[in-house]
Amino acid sequence: MYAEEYEDYDYDARDYEYGSGDPRMDLAYEKQQYATNQYAQYALPDPVKKFLPWFRDVIMMCRVAEIQHAYDVIFPKLTEDHFKSSPWPEVEEIIPIVGDDPQFIILYKELYYRHIFARVTGGPTIHQRFESYYNYCQLFNMILSAPTPVNLELPNQWLWEVIDEFIYQFQAFAQYRCKMDKKTVEDIEMLKANPRVYSIHSVLNVLHSLIDKSNINKQLEVYAAGGDVNSVAGEFGQRSLYKMLGYFSLIGLLRLHSLLGDFYQALKVLENIELTKKPTYSRVPACQVTTYYYVGFAYMMTRRYSDAIRTFSHILLYIQRMRSTFQTKNYQNDQINKQTEQMYALLAICLVLHPQLIDESLQATLKDKANADRMYKMSRGEIEEFSNCFIYACPKFVSPVAPDYNTTQSSTHMAVLNHIVNVFMMEVKQQLNIPTIRSYLKLYTTLPLKKMAEFLDKSDEEFTTELLCFKHKMRNLVLTRGSSALSGEFRSLSEVDFYIDANMIHIADTKVARRYGDYFIRQIHKFEDLNNSLKSIRL
Structure with missing residues (x-):
């Protein structure tokens, strides 16, 4: 399926000019130079030499718990101790101690390049x-x-x-x-x-x-x-x-x-x-x-x-x-x-x-x-x-x-x-005036439309448009339980609501008073869930 996007590459880098534009040829050149000692080599740290063969073995045997420990604990610890801002050893350096198992090599390279993106100086x-x-x-x-x-x-x-x-x-x-x-x-x-x-x-x-x-x-x-x-x-x-x-x-x-x-x-x-x-x-x-x-x-x-x-x-x-x-x-x-x-x-x-x-x-x-x-x-x-x-x-x-x-x-x-x-x-x-309109609506139960328009230095027509915008923006599609992320039902969740009748704005406060009993019940349930979780961990 993806074979056309890459090929196994094994190029002869001799007589090759670096920087041709082909990354695989360039990499082959770098490896050739490395093999002929034009790049300095260094000995792998002993903890790394011990870790990699064991890491390969637990992956091959599908021992997930040990893989998780190696991945979450040991690998980050070795990175911090030996490769904090430098790359892990290249594949050519570890093959003598882990072999050339294709599956492990691919997984190791995934970690190798990820570390370069995340931590290596210069990126x-x-x-x-x-x-x-x-x-x-x-x-x-x-x-x-x-x-x-x-x-x-x-x-x-x-x-x-x-x-x-x-x-x-x-x-x-x-x-x-x-x-x-x-x-x-x-x-x-x-x-x-x-x-x-x-x-x-x-x-x-x-x-x-x-x-x-x-x-x-x-x-x-x-x-x-x-x-x-x-x-x-x-x-x-x-x-x-x-x-x-x-x-x-x-x-x-x-x-x-x-x-x-x-x-x-x-x-x-x-x-x-x-x-x-x-x-x-x-x-x-x-x-x-x-x-x-x-x-x-x-x-x-x-x-x-x-x-x-x-x-x-x-x-x-x-x-x-x-x-x-x-x-x-x-x-x-x-x-x-x-x-x-x-x-x-x-x-x-x-x-x-x-x-x-x-x-x-x-x-x-x-x-x-x-x-x-x-x-x-x-x-x-x-x-x-x-x-x-x-x-x-x-x-x-x-x-x-x-x-x-x-x-x-x-x-x-x-x-x-x-x-x-x-x-x-x-x-x-489009919503810049909504907070101001909301603050005025909270102060009154009825108010002439013309008077409120004067508060905002707007004409009656302009202010009517602003009120319609308020209605429109406060009406949202809201997710309901059991629905997919896109579904829901339209609700107006503004703390104030109003309607206009004969150039008068009639305002209703829709804010629901906080029910403190519900708050304490929720906290009790959270405490019980936490306590049950702790008990299950101890068991």
Whole structure:
């Protein structure tokens, strides 16, 4: 399926001029130079020599618990001790101690390149970006092209990070190729000669193929109906490797479509995942945070502010409860912390545009953070603050097409972001007067339309338009329990409502008084759930 995107390469690098534009030829040249000792070699640290053969053995024997310990604990510890800002050994250096098992080599290279992207000083070279892509092609080809399920089991955390990193590297490559001002002629020629590397079609093809292979959508449908998922899973879908890769690919599509600015399609791919229920298929914290971040952002961009607030509140409360589990030094946890700050900023935007009650602990956190100042400035109608807050908190959007390498323009990587910011700011400008109108409506039960129009220095016709805008913007599509992410029912959730009769505005306060009894009951239930969880851990 992906064989046409790469070939096994074994080039003779002798008499070859470096920088031809072919990354595989360049890599072969580098390896040839390495083999002839023109690059300095160094001895592998003893802990690494002991770790790698054992790591290979537990992977080959599918001992998931030991793989998880190696992946979560030992590998990060060795990285911190020996390769904090430098790459792990290349494959040629470890083959003498681990052998040339293709499956392990592919998995090792996945970790090797991921570490370069995350930690190595200076980041990846253009050759490393290409080689990482080819390695992902080999990995997915091995999994998808096998006539029977491959003999491989990996922990859910690793499987999630494979999908997450694949999309991240696509995102990084899409932005890298648009930054033309710092590229050499050789770099541009290499990009022109390899248009299929990280093309949007190849990335979509991988994710949809994993979803189809695992039958994950059918499994989720049957699971929601209370049936037996194994009856529709098929030979591949019954294996944890394929099932979890399929599930994570759904989340990957959510992220990918959000990065492309298609927020409707981003929510549509989750139509078989009930967001109102606790996740059963995945309990990987980074996956849950990513899911709710992109779902909440998609809701905000489709003007479903109530659903966005509920989504952000749900995951931020989860992060508050699980904060202690995010303390390990891992690039994924760094990403969780960053997304947490971004979600607080997005929640602040939504609460300014669509005020409503949220959990007291979240409200207190918003007041303690810089978001309190942001919310104050946005509520006063400062357009620039909306723009700055949005740019800080939004994803790094990408263009699905490569730039025109023949032009002399400098960089185009900001074009998509600027377009989406402009679309969002158009929506904000339409709502700038709503907070002021709301504040006046709270003061009266009846008021002549003409008098209130005078308060805002507007004509009767202009103010009537503003009131209609208020009605329209406060009426949102709201998700109902058991529905897909796109469905719901229209509700007006404003704390004040009104109607106009004979040039008089009749106002009703629809704000429901807080029921303190319900609050204490919820806290008691949370305490009981926590206590039961602690008991199960002790058992």
